[in-house]
Amino acid sequence: METYLDPFDALGDPTRRTILELLRSGPRPVGAIAAQMTVSRPAVSQHLRVLKDAGLVTDRAEGNRRLYGVSSQGLEAARSYIESFWDGVLAEFKQAVVAQQKEEDDGD
Amino acid sequence: MVTREIAPVVRNVDVPCSPEEAFRIFTEQVGSWWPAVTHSGGGDKVVSVTMDCRLGGRVFETLTDGTQMDWAIITSWEPPHRLTMDWNPSVEPRPYTQVEVIFESTSGGTRVELIHTGWEHLGADAESVRNSYNEGWVPVLGDFVALVTGEVRK
Numbered sequence: 001m002e003t004y005l006d007p008f009d010a011l012g013d014p015t016r017r018t019i020l021e022l023l024r025s026g027p028r029p030v031g032a033i034a035a036q037m038t039v040s041r042p043a044v045s046q047h048l049r050v051l052k053d054a055g056l057v058t059d060r061a062e063g064n065r066r067l068y069g070v071s072s073q074g075l076e077a078a079r080s081y082i083e084s085f086w087d088g089v090l091a092e093f094k095q096a097v098v099a100q101q102k103e104e105d106d107g108d
Numbered sequence: 109m110v111t112r113e114i115a116p117v118v119r120n121v122d123v124p125c126s127p128e129e130a131f132r133i134f135t136e137q138v139g140s141w142w143p144a145v146t147h148s149g150g151g152d153k154v155v156s157v158t159m160d161c162r163l164g165g166r167v168f169e170t171l172t173d174g175t176q177m178d179w180a181i182i183t184s185w186e187p188p189h190r191l192t193m194d195w196n197p198s199v200e201p202r203p204y205t206q207v208e209v210i211f212e213s214t215s216g217g218t219r220v221e222l223i224h225t226g227w228e229h230l231g232a233d234a235e236s237v238r239n240s241y242n243e244g245w246v247p248v249l250g251d252f253v254a255l256v257t258g259e260v261r262k
Binding site: 086096 | 117119120121122123124125129130133134137140141142143146147220222224
């Protein structure tokens with residue numbers, strides 16, 4: 001997966017988050033996305049390009065249309081991000097327990 | 109692409125103490141071990157992390173200027189076995205995800221299992237949960253973002 005943009009930056013925009021929400025139920029062409037939004041079709045295209053560059057959206061040709069969908073790789077990246085978050089937290093928790101146990105042992 | 113179920117994040121850790129002790133440290137003493145510098149909104153401006161240890165209690169950080177930032181609400185309180193939280197460490201109103209922590213007695217002590225679910229409540233933000241953390245915990249979580257993206261090694 002080639003990524004040109006930080007997904008954090010790409011998702012900082014509420015319009016882009018709305019586009020991703022729409023795509024969650026399945027791939028759609030630009031027109032169908034724009035029809036459900038208050039922004040213009042060219043604006044939607046622009047946002048899609050940013051999302052694609054950030055690795056969060058993929059596109060494919062189907063007939064004469066281009067369908068945009070959520071990238072499962074983007075999802076996996078989000079998952080491993082959260083995993084690493086909790087790994088850090090639980091490691092600190094374990095250290096606290098071990099330190100307390102040691103204090104109690106020393107106190108015996 | 110077909111919409112798919114979003115798998116829970118499951119992490120666990122074994123600690124050398126009883127479930128009672130593990131539960132107590134995890135909850136009452138959260139402020140003593142939570143890595144707030146890296147895993148919080150305020151980073152080095154966080155003076156404490158607090159859990160109101162009861163059903164409906166809040167989990168929050170307090171900044172040097174006294175501001176409190178909510179992280180979660182306790183939705184199950186079953187010491188020393190289990191607690192669940194509705195989790196949204198964000199300044200934005202946003203659907204909660206669910207964090208469940210289970211304390212299980214083992215031969216060597218206690219296994220603490222953490223299960224983070226409910227990504228689908230975020231809609232496409234499930235994808236962008238990175239962003240929810242980025243926005244919510246930075247201006248809120250900058251240090252942590254930098255840490256996991258490898259820009260900072262402490």
